[in-house]
Amino acid sequence: MVTIHDVAAHAGVSAMTVSRVLNGSQKVAPATRQRIEKAIEELGYFPNALARGLLSGRTQTIGVLVGDITNPYWTAVASGAEEVVHRNGYTMVLGNTGSSQDKADQLIQTLVSNRVDGLLINDSPRKTLKTLIKRDYPIVLINKEYPGIHADTITGDNFYGASVLTQHLLDLGHTRIALLNGPIDDSEAIERERGFRKTLQDAGVEANGAWILNASYHRHSGYQPAKMLLTLPPDDRPTAIVASNNFIALSVIEAARDVEVRIPEELALVGFDDFELASTIYPFLTVIAQPARVYGMQAAQMLIDHLNSPGHWQISRRVFTPELIVRISCGSKLRR
Amino acid sequence: MVTIHDVAAHAGVSAMTVSRVLNGSQKVAPATRQRIEKAIEELGYFPNALARGLLSGRTQTIGVLVGDITNPYWTAVASGAEEVVHRNGYTMVLGNTGSSQDKADQLIQTLVSNRVDGLLINDSPRKTLKTLIKRDYPIVLINKEYPGIHADTITGDNFYGASVLTQHLLDLGHTRIALLNGPIDDSEAIERERGFRKTLQDAGVEANGAWILNASYHRHSGYQPAKMLLTLPPDDRPTAIVASNNFIALSVIEAARDVEVRIPEELALVGFDDFELASTIYPFLTVIAQPARVYGMQAAQMLIDHLNSPGHWQISRRVFTPELIVRISCGSKLRR
DNA sequence: TTGTAAGCGTTATCAA
DNA sequence: TTGATAACGCTTACAA
Numbered sequence: 001m002v003t004i005h006d007v008a009a010h011a012g013v014s015a016m017t018v019s020r021v022l023n024g025s026q027k028v029a030p031a032t033r034q035r036i037e038k039a040i041e042e043l044g045y046f047p048n049a050l051a052r053g054l055l056s057g058r059t060q061t062i063g064v065l066v067g068d069i070t071n072p073y074w075t076a077v078a079s080g081a082e083e084v085v086h087r088n089g090y091t092m093v094l095g096n097t098g099s100s101q102d103k104a105d106q107l108i109q110t111l112v113s114n115r116v117d118g119l120l121i122n123d124s125p126r127k128t129l130k131t132l133i134k135r136d137y138p139i140v141l142i143n144k145e146y147p148g149i150h151a152d153t154i155t156g157d158n159f160y161g162a163s164v165l166t167q168h169l170l171d172l173g174h175t176r177i178a179l180l181n182g183p184i185d186d187s188e189a190i191e192r193e194r195g196f197r198k199t200l201q202d203a204g205v206e207a208n209g210a211w212i213l214n215a216s217y218h219r220h221s222g223y224q225p226a227k228m229l230l231t232l233p234p235d236d237r238p239t240a241i242v243a244s245n246n247f248i249a250l251s252v253i254e255a256a257r258d259v260e261v262r263i264p265e266e267l268a269l270v271g272f273d274d275f276e277l278a279s280t281i282y283p284f285l286t287v288i289a290q291p292a293r294v295y296g297m298q299a300a301q302m303l304i305d306h307l308n309s310p311g312h313w314q315i316s317r318r319v320f321t322p323e324l325i326v327r328i329s330c331g332s333k334l335r336r
Numbered sequence: 337m338v339t340i341h342d343v344a345a346h347a348g349v350s351a352m353t354v355s356r357v358l359n360g361s362q363k364v365a366p367a368t369r370q371r372i373e374k375a376i377e378e379l380g381y382f383p384n385a386l387a388r389g390l391l392s393g394r395t396q397t398i399g400v401l402v403g404d405i406t407n408p409y410w411t412a413v414a415s416g417a418e419e420v421v422h423r424n425g426y427t428m429v430l431g432n433t434g435s436s437q438d439k440a441d442q443l444i445q446t447l448v449s450n451r452v453d454g455l456l457i458n459d460s461p462r463k464t465l466k467t468l469i470k471r472d473y474p475i476v477l478i479n480k481e482y483p484g485i486h487a488d489t490i491t492g493d494n495f496y497g498a499s500v501l502t503q504h505l506l507d508l509g510h511t512r513i514a515l516l517n518g519p520i521d522d523s524e525a526i527e528r529e530r531g532f533r534k535t536l537q538d539a540g541v542e543a544n545g546a547w548i549l550n551a552s553y554h555r556h557s558g559y560q561p562a563k564m565l566l567t568l569p570p571d572d573r574p575t576a577i578v579a580s581n582n583f584i585a586l587s588v589i590e591a592a593r594d595v596e597v598r599i600p601e602e603l604a605l606v607g608f609d610d611f612e613l614a615s616t617i618y619p620f621l622t623v624i625a626q627p628a629r630v631y632g633m634q635a636a637q638m639l640i641d642h643l644n645s646p647g648h649w650q651i652s653r654r655v656f657t658p659e660l661i662v663r664i665s666c667g668s669k670l671r672r
Numbered sequence: 673t674t675g676t677a678a679g680c681g682t683t684a685t686c687a688a
Numbered sequence: 689t690t691g692a693t694a695a696c697g698c699t700t701a702c703a704a
Binding site: 001003004005015016019020022023025047048050051052053054055056 | 698699
């Protein structure tokens with residue numbers, strides 16, 4: 001590896017002068033500068049960011065940890081974050097936890113060891129989070145809250161979202177409504193279930209415990225529970241399903257197709273998280289849309305503001321109100 | 337930031353002993369070890385990978401640069417790469433070039449400055465690549481070749497893929513076939529056009545230059561050219577389109593819907609790159625499937641083998657033969 | 673305008 | 689089994 005000293009020797013100056021050219025920090029004679037730039041070019045010199053970071057304590061790098069990189073929701077978050085990160089002269093490092101706590105923990109260890117200046121986190125073990133916070137490490141949580149953990153947060157209003165979705169189904173005349181929810185310990189899933197139950201209750205409809213099921217948020221995890229619901233005896237079967245994310249909604253579509261239940265004619269389907277193709281896949285999905293890209297941008301901006309703030313940063317939670325997009329999977333655009 | 341010396345002081349030992357515990361490299365008395373582990377825990381110490389990397393020259397990190405992180409093809413590549421990278425004790429750092437040469441260049445600069453041990457690259461300026469190769473920096477190119485650049489490469493056989501797709505359409509009786517290709521200077525696009533033209537020629541069908549159009553590989557870039565093709569006067573209009581990637585195929589579906597051309601009844605559509613939802617979106621797409629996940633895994637393995645090889649690494653190109661998956665967008669499963 | 677010296681946090685080497 | 693020292697590549701502070 002070529003070092004600053006190699007460049008210096010090649011240009012017949014000291015390392016310090018090369019450093020000054022690199023950083024444009026102080027005056028360097030034009031002739032000297034030219035010689036140095038030529039040397040850099042000829043030697044193919046890349047400054048060593050490790051040495052720099054070691055000295056300065058900053059790496060101009062921000063880590064982003066998402067649960068599932070194959071989910072368009074999270075790539076939208078990441079791509080929004082990246083835009084802001086990049087625009088502010090930082091580099092984004094993207095990590096994929098695959099919703100595994102161990103992997104999340106390991107990734108955080110690695111990123112912090114590499115002294116990224118801050119972290120955008122979706123999923124992490126509580127303990128790791130506590131350590132980070134104790135050490136005043138700048139983090140922003142995205143779409144997740146941890147009871148007892150006080151940190152900057154960007155989320156959607158899941159209680160509200162679930163309420164709107166459920167109310168929409170009630171308004172269409174459904175009373176036999178199932179919830180295909182995320183993991184039982186997920187903060188979003190918990191809020192969604194609360195919103196779901198409360199809305200039913202307010203409407204005087206009794207929630208059926210057998211119709212409230214948990215899945216992971218991964219691509220096919222909703223398939224089995226969906227199939228289970230759809231193969232219940234007709235009298236016992238829900239007429240509508242609320243899916244807790246985009247992948248779960250897709251699984252419902254697939255299960256319905258496999259057991260020959262038509263959406264929306266025989267089953268109304270609504271879900272969380274809009275995605276590009278929701279309007280291209282038949283039956284076009286009625287969803288609570290969360291502006292994932294905006295979440296990513298806002299979270300990144302929040303983190304960068306924190307990094308740029310002189311020392312007294314005020315922790316805050318920013319909760320976005322998601323929006324109902326009615327398409328046809330709920331059947332509301334059908335004549336009944 | 338807590339350093340190894342803080343831990344050492346806290347445990348009443350020297351930094352060296354802490355280092356030994358951290359790396360399990362040499363014998364440490366059990367009692368001492370325990371005290372140190374307790375100190376690490378209490379202080380919330382994270383080793384500084386910058387210092388480590390500076391000393392060792394290795395960071396156990398691999399950079400992956402993809403063109404478009406919102407394209408499922410590339411997330412599949414990335415997720416395959418990550419599996420292998422992770423399994424081998426490295427960390428993957430994912431960068432998104434957005435198909436911008438400047439950004440790719442900047443990202444490579446940053447990653448190399450941060451001394452990632454190697455790079456998986458899809459898109460990069462030639463010049464940067466040349467510099468990397470001159471400096472013997474381990475890289476693997478994915479789905480891209482640069483004339484005059486000699487580097488490890490993983491690609492699909494695009495000439496073959498285009499030939500198979502085109503032949504399939506010819507076999508179905510089409511002779512008026514359009515190619516909605518990628519960027520004009522993209523190595524994959526060039527090969528695909530070659531395969532397309534050659535297959536037509538061998539069948540004695542003359543290629544219509546006005547039906548060979550270029551788009552970028554991004555989400556909506558195929559829409560305008562597709563619409564253009566589909567609004568040509570009936571006598572001048574192709575009856576079949578070969579789309580050069582998944583996003584272009586989606587754009588064709590959208591354009592066809594907007595101008596009320598039915599697929600596959602009035603237009604046969606085939607494309608490159610299978611993706612999860614290709615079989616969920618109607619009309620289910622007939623595609624040349626490239627095992628993106630496998631490409632990612634193979635590329636990562638190749639890079640790691642290179643890193644582990646004592647010094648004499650043989651550069652090679654690995655070309656995969658893609659596979660035709662016939663669904664219904666080409667119309668071959670329709671009675672004619 | 674340019675150069676010297678010290679130190680960032682680790683670990684390899686040698687010594688105790 | 690443990691410790692002292694030097695070095696990795698760079699930049700800040702100071703000196704020339």
